[in-house]
Amino acid sequence: xxxxxxxxxxxxxxxxxxxxxxxxxxxxxxxxxxxVALGECLRLREEEDGxxxxxxxxxxxxxxxxxxxxxxNDYEKYRAIALPDDSYLREAVxxxxxxxxxxxxxxxxxxxxxxxxxxxxxxxxxxVERLSRSFGRPFETEFGMRYAFPEPERLAAADPEELAxxxxxxxxxxxxxxxxxVCEGRxxxxxxxSLSTEExxxxxxxxxxxxxxxxxxxxxxxxxxxxxxxxxxxxKRVIENVYGGELPREYKPYAGxxxxxxxxxxxxxxLNQGQ
DNA sequence: TGGCAGGCCAATT
DNA sequence: AATTGGCCTGCC
Numbered sequence: 001x002x003x004x005x006x007x008x009x010x011x012x013x014x015x016x017x018x019x020x021x022x023x024x025x026x027x028x029x030x031x032x033x034x035x036v037a038l039g040e041c042l043r044l045r046e047e048e049d050g051x052x053x054x055x056x057x058x059x060x061x062x063x064x065x066x067x068x069x070x071x072x073n074d075y076e077k078y079r080a081i082a083l084p085d086d087s088y089l090r091e092a093v094x095x096x097x098x099x100x101x102x103x104x105x106x107x108x109x110x111x112x113x114x115x116x117x118x119x120x121x122x123x124x125x126x127x128v129e130r131l132s133r134s135f136g137r138p139f140e141t142e143f144g145m146r147y148a149f150p151e152p153e154r155l156a157a158a159d160p161e162e163l164a165x166x167x168x169x170x171x172x173x174x175x176x177x178x179x180x181x182v183c184e185g186r187x188x189x190x191x192x193x194s195l196s197t198e199e200x201x202x203x204x205x206x207x208x209x210x211x212x213x214x215x216x217x218x219x220x221x222x223x224x225x226x227x228x229x230x231x232x233x234x235x236k237r238v239i240e241n242v243y244g245g246e247l248p249r250e251y252k253p254y255a256g257x258x259x260x261x262x263x264x265x266x267x268x269x270x271l272n273q274g275q
Numbered sequence: 276t277g278g279c280a281g282g283c284c285a286a287t288t
Numbered sequence: 289a290a291t292t293g294g295c296c297t298g299c300c
Contacts, residue, residue, distance in 0.1 A: 020281065113281090114283095116281060116282085117280090117281080117282040117283065118279090118280055118281090118282055118283085119280060119281080119282095120279085120280045120281080121280090121281070123280075124281085170283095171283095174283090208283085208284080209282090209283065209284085210282095210283085211282055211283050211284085212282090212283095213281075213282060213283090214281095214282075214283085217281085230281080231281095232281035232282085233280085233281060233282095234281065235281085263281080267281080
């Protein structure tokens with residue numbers, strides 16, 4: 001694989017792909033992760049020395065992927081927020097070294113997290129992939145045909161039965177309505193960028209199928225609001241069992257980042273099924 | 276092999 | 289304002 005080599009041992013595509021914030025990153029072989037995003041397909045190879053080889057030019061890396069993976073940010077400063085006596089978080093940030101909060105597209109996040117309700121991560125991946133295959137723009141890559149995430153116009157005009165065939169179940173009307181709201185200007189995703197976090201979440205909550213958990217995920221992963229903490233069953237367990245009902249105030253400004261480390265650790269290691 | 280999954284809605288108190 | 293049943297269906 002040819003491309004641009006990025007030297008930074010605090011960036012791991014494999015860890016990010018399993019961290020539950022994106023659904024189109026897959027490991028294709030040992031140490032190689034593939035991603036479909038921004039209408040393109042990208043592969044990343046993690047080298048022994050901690051560097052990552054991007055299957056793109058240096059120019060493309062600097063123009064978009066660097067920002068997409070939040071590589072301008074120093075995550076050491078987020079990990080340093082961990083309080084000295086918070087051994088659980090210290091363990092979690094060490095375990096999750098290489099995590100980044102990606103700058104993903106708000107539209108894709110909104111639809112993906114509407115789909116996510118009452119689904120496991122593998123099931124979400126399946127559904128998003130089917131949706132992209134059915135309604136997304138196909139494009140040729142050196143690895144074969146890939147499918148961009150569908151545009152709002154395409155989903156707004158979709159046949160409900162064809163949507164249902166993507167394992168969307170009772171979420172079909174939610175997706176259709178949201179797509180139509182975006183197409184017909186009732187929901188302006190770009191305009192929302194200028195709103196405060198509180199107003200942003202308030203607007204997202206107006207959509208059917210969007211509750212506080214989904215709205216929080218969209219704010220954090222689609223609008224990069226790093227202070228937002230999506231509380232799902234895993235975070236609920238952590239907040240209850242480890243923090244006695246509330247995260248320390250000190251974590252507030254970057255609680256979303258802290259959350260990502262805690263969530264990742266709890267789900268993949270710490271509190272996994274009854275051990 | 277049935278339960279359960281990274282919730283939300285609507286009806287009911 | 290808070291509680292509860294029902295919902296589609298893939299995955300372990």
